[in-house]
Amino acid sequence: MTRKWLSVVGIGEDGLAGLSPIARTLIDHADVLVGGDRHLAMLPNDDRERLVWTSPLRESIDEILRRRRQAICVLASGDPMWYGIGVTLLRRIPLEEMTILPAPSTFSLACARLGWSLTEVETVSLCNRPPELLHTYLYPGAKLLILSEGKQTPAIVADRLTRRGFGNSSMIVLERLGGVHERHIEGIASNWRETDLADLSAIAVECIADPGTTTLPRTPGLPDDAYHHDGQLTKREVRALTLSALAPIPGELLWDVGAGCGSIAIEWMRSHPRCRAIAIEKARTQYIADNAAALGTPGLHIIDGKAPATLKDLPQPNAIFIGGGVTADGMLETCWAALPPGGRLVANVVTIEGERRLFQWQEKVGGTFTRITVQRAEPIGRFLGWRSLAPITQWAVVKSA
Structure with missing residues (x-):
């Protein structure tokens, strides 16, 4: 033994x-x-x-x-x-x-003090982690338990809540839980001024949305205006269908190749806290970084470079999305070789050349094609008319061996 x-x-x-x-x-x-x-x-x-x-x-x-x-x-x-x-x-x-x-964990002790059910609480640690992580946990009625990194953490949490439209939320800082010097400090996020705090604490938050606050869901297909972009954005309807084809599972890793503003990688990560993603993009890495922070996925790994050259040393993915560059020499070969058995590959194209390349690969390894056409109602003078977005050809395939 x-x-x-x-x-x-x-x-x-x-x-x-x-x-x-x-x-x-x-x-x-x-x-x-x-x-x-x-x-x-x-x-x-x-x-x-x-x-x-x-x-x-x-x-x-x-x-x-x-x-x-x-x-x-x-x-x-x-x-x-x-x-x-x-x-x-x-x-x-x-x-x-x-x-x-x-x-007993800090979270268990905090729930015992507050009378909260631990199964109904969102738990997050900000120890050595960026506070932007909180953004995906904010919704009306949410109960959060947050491990602090230091005495400044409650003020950071209060500021994030206020900036995101949850300034009316109640906060309780629970210090030295289980000890003779245990202390609870209560307040409202928008009015938080406490600075005489212990270095380590738990922060309990009951999220109350300000009037008019819009809460973004964790499901795929966020509004297009949730992203900072220069037009290179997978549109909302196409994004929802693409994430459905990629089928994120907790703990899995996605390569978002030709990531644009990072929307596919970000929504993959928003689907579950354990989902991981790497965004590979040459021209728009600052857009990706800004969007990842704003939408609660600061852990998104961003690579500034062109695929497929930048792909060879990356950790093995469970799924790959190719949103740009499908016709580049060696792109599909490199991505296919990187996938393990059971891995998923989804590629979206808008050009005939891109379609031709995907048809060639479909003949070799199989997969399904979907033609995605979206029409949105837009003003035509005093009336509404249908405006078509560029049609998308989507190839989705699961690697069998």
Whole structure:
């Protein structure tokens, strides 16, 4: 059997007193103790080796791995598997070599204080993450629990809420949950002025929309005016059909090749917090960055370059959308080779040359064609008439082998 040399113990504000006998045993028998200054200060003084987390964190993990023959105990806040160090350690250390003992998470304690059902709450961490992540979670009636990065985080959250039309939302900052110095500070987002706060806290928000606030859905097909663009935009109706063909699944990666203003990649990521995307575009990367921040997907990976040359070293995708450049030499060959079995490829074209290229590939690997024509009613003098958008030919195929 593999020896479990590493233990990860969740600890709360109540310190050692709140730990189970098993957790105390793991700490007492460790040769090396690892944690932040706050956690290590909870332990009695002795001559055992102590490692304090460094920045970047990977240096500390390297130090842990170098001591693999010793018994090591890592102290973590609350539940190490909820936005915690346990998840990070498991990326490099097999579970068979670890023992993980969680304590109640900050989110669980916050819900207990507020009387909220954790299953009905949107949870997000802003620790080392951009605040733009909040944008996809804002809708009337939403209950948010947010892990803060520092004492300035509540003010940042209040500002984001106010700017997005949710200034009437109630906010409660919950500090030092589970400890003798637990404190709750309440206020309204638009009037938030509190600065005397703990470095670490949870922020509870009940979202109340200002009159006239428009909330964007997470479903595909956002309004065209939700995007900053120069005309190179997959139109709303075509975008909805394209995302349906791409069929995003949580945790999957999309390549958006010839991304334009990034609308396909952004709506892929908005479909689920774990969906990932890479947007490859030469001329409009600033549009993509602006749209990703505004629409709540700041984690979108943007590559400034021309495909297919920029594709060769990217992580393997589960799906690929080609919105431009389908006739470029090697484009379809490179994209097809990158897909795993079961991967999806969707390409949209508006030219006869593009159609010819797609028909050639359809004869080789199969797939289906869809002709998308959209007409929108627009004013003609005092009346309304139909104006046709450029028809789109869409090829969608699943790689069988």
